[in-house]
Amino acid sequence: MKKPLEGLVVLEFSQFLAGPTAGLRLADMGARVIKIERPNGGDAGRQIAIKNLFVEDSSLVFHTINRNKESFAADLKDPEDLALVKKLIEKADVITHNFRPGIMEKLGLDYENVKLLNDKIIYAVVTGYGTKGPWSTKPGQDLLVQSVSGLTWLTGNKQDGPIPFGLSVVDMYCATHLTQGILAALIRRAKTNKSALVEVSLLESALDMQFEVLTSFLNDGNKNPNRSEIRGAGHAYLSAPYGIYKTTDSYIAIAMGDINKLLNVLSIDGKEYSDSATWFRDRDTILKILGENILSWNAKELELLLEENGFWSAEIKNYTDFLNSDGFLQSKMLHYVKLHSGNTLTTTRSVYQIDGKYFLSDKPAPKIGEHNAVIFNDYLND
Structure with missing residues (x-):
């Protein structure tokens, strides 16, 4: 061609x-x-x-x-x-x-x-x-x-x-x-x-x-990015649960999602976070609660559970793991x-x-x- x-x-x-x-x-x-x-x-x-x-x-x-x-x-x-x-x-x-x-x-x-x-x-x-x-x-x-x-x-x-x-x-x-x-x-x-x-x-x-975050900065009182206290939080401008979490055997990434539903899937009591406004305001507290719970999970098992419930998640891979994965080979x-x-x-x-x-x-x-x-x-x- x-x-x-x-x-x-x-x-x-x-x-x-x-x-x-x-x-x-x-x-x-x-x-x-x-x-x-x-x-x-x-x-x-x-x-x-x-x-x-x-x-x-x-x-x-x-x-x-x-x-x-x-x-x-x-x-x-x-x-x-x-x-x-x-x-x-x-x-x-x-x-x-x-x-x-x-x-x-x-x-x-x-x-x-x-x-x-x-x-x-x-x-x-x-x-x-x-x-x-x-x-x-x-x-x-x-x-x-x-x-x-x-x-x-x-x-x-x-x-x-x-x-x-x-x-x-x-x-x-x-x-x-x-x-x-x-x-x-x-x-x-x-x-x-x-x-x-x-x-x-x-x-x-x-x-x-940086057009997304600069636009946020310029239209929100020129407030500098407020990075999370919690290690692994993936984005200074996004609400929980966005970030990377340690598991028993590896790490898992969780993107955007309904915190109420996620806490329920993980059998965590979180009635105080029913208002979505808390998901950013109390981001660090929520990330800490999730991190403590996820630490007892196997990464692959948790990924399957989250996928079954409609959450965007992925087990973290290094180059060796990724280059041998079906996704990369495909x-x-x-x-x-x-x-x-x-x-x-x-x-x-x-x-x-x-x-x-x-x-x-x-x-x-x-x-x-x-x-x-x-x-x-x-x-x-x-």
């Missing part, structure tokens, strides 16, 4: 996570994504590693985010290389970059100059905090943006300090925003033949992630990439399913400049 973005050419000047993750999404949907990399060192993300894991001289993270792409090595400070890149821009559909404000202007590759080369280009930019203003030159890094945006005060309990997510969640969310913006601009271009400047920032993405999310060495890298597949088909490719992340010759032949040999 033909992929929806086949025939589109994306030049990826982006490094690290947000921009390249958007590029991965576009590549999975069929676009030809060409990384423009420095001849020496390439994308700085090649050296950003989790657990110091490297594969074939680049980090495992780099391989995860840059599979199914090509690499064109060019020194943008070299006039001859820059001229080649400009010729590539003439043939491209999309450009992405996450350079600090002013860098592309110095190179003559800012949006206004690129439009002179290609008046139909979709020019997509990721910044940390926008291109103007007092924070525009601050480093746009996931942990830092989590920290300044209030996000770290949503997880954990009242006795904890600020707690960051255990994922580069802002980068990934921003990558989704960038992908959406690019696709919207491509649709508009198909109708108007006009170029577009797409701009997203990590800060905006971090705020958009998802068929594992994907296998053939590395240059002949070894196989196991990762996750694209999530897009169109007309009942997933878009899969076993093409590995490129070596620096690996595709210079083929790209030169395809686009520059005239």
Whole structure:
């Protein structure tokens, strides 16, 4: 089946996570994504590693985010290389970059100059905090943006300090925003033949992630999140029973539900909580009562009981348990990439399913400049 973005050419000047993750999404949907990399060192993300894991001289993270792409090595400070890149821009559909404000202007590759080369280009930019203003030159890094945006005060309990997510969640969310913006601009271009400047920032993405709770804050007297005293409470803004509870053998998560019915199912006396207003006002007391009761239950047995009575619950699983579960196996999310060495890298597949088909490719992340010759032949040999 033909992929929806086949025939589109994306030049990826982006490094690290947000921009390249958007590029991965576009590549999975069929676009030809060409990384423009420095001849020496390439994308700085090649050296950003989790657990110091490297594969074939680049980090495992780099391989995860840059599979199914090509690499064109060019020194943008070299006039001859820059001229080649400009010729590539003439043939491209999309450009992405996450350079600090002013860098592309110095190179003559800012949006206004690129439009002179290609008046139909979709020019997509990721910044940390926008291109103007007092924070525009601050480093746009996931942990830092989590920290300044209030996000770290949503997880954990009242006795904890600020707690960051255990994922580069802002980068990934921003990558989704960038992908959406690019696709919207491509649709508009198909109708108007006009170029577009797409701009997203990590800060905006971090705020958009919090739109529900920020709206609550802004319309409820600007009261900061009130995290629970009870460890395992899952949400600063939601009523009991929302949270995670320890059992005799494991842990169980319980989402929203009628407290009166839940207490009755667990044979707990709770007449004083018949008014639903108490479910948030007395959240910590209710969570404590539930926790003490659930501590005597087996997780699987309790999950079955709650499901039978219409409560949303799930036994907590670690990666080992989850990856061996029927639910994960049914998802068929594992994907296998053939590395240059002949070894196989196991990762996750694209999530897009169109007309009942997933878009899969076993093409590995490129070596620096690996595709210079083929790209030169395809686009520059005239």
